[in-house]
Ligand SMILES: [Zn+2]
């Protein structure tokens with residue numbers, strides 16, 4: 001499995017940290033987790049195209065996680081070559097309504113040349129090319145989900161979340177946990193800080209924890225992190 005971190009930022013526009021997105025390549029399938037602003041271009045910068053992606057998982061509908069979904073759909077219709085291969089979009093409660101809303105304002109997102117599956121997946125699993133995708137609801141928005149991808153190894157994405165027992169269950173013994181840790185110290189409702197995340201990590205024991213969704217509080221934070229923690233950076237790639 002390969003993990004490419006496309007964005008580690010938040011709603012705050014920053015040069016160094018783009019909004020949320022991660023690309024996982026496993027068993028020939030490519031899964032894009034979240035599609036924040038400018039992610040379509042970010043994929044290009046890292047040598048990938050929208051056509052490479054088989055599955056998109058939306059952890060929730062906040063703009064910093066979904067803004068480029070319309071751009072993605074538009075590129076599938078009007079890119080260099082119209083998309084042929086099927087695309088599955090997975091999300092939580094209200095996904096169909098969300099997609100219908102996009103179609104209402106952007107009729108050009110309706111697929112012209114490929115099959116699109118809009119798949120609500122909460123507390124369930126789906127297997128694509130031998131890769132199992134499992135989601136659970138987490139505490140952030142009503143539609144928020146965390147997602148775990150299991151191939152030979154596993155990567156779990158917390159999505160935006162506050163402390164969530166479901167996340168503890170999902171991330172148990174995962175190899176890599178890509179965890180939101182919005183702030184090192186201050187605790188804001190709907191998000192994690194280091195202390196809250198550490199309680200989850202103590203119980204789930206991932207081999208490595210990549211911190212993401214990082215607010216500017218992290219810029220001048222004087223602390224030092226030890227294994228298994230790693231501060232996420234845009235463009236970070238790792239073999240899992
Ligand atoms: Zn967010």
Ligand SMILES: [Zn+2]
Nearest residue numbers: 060062140160
């Ligand atoms: Zn959010």
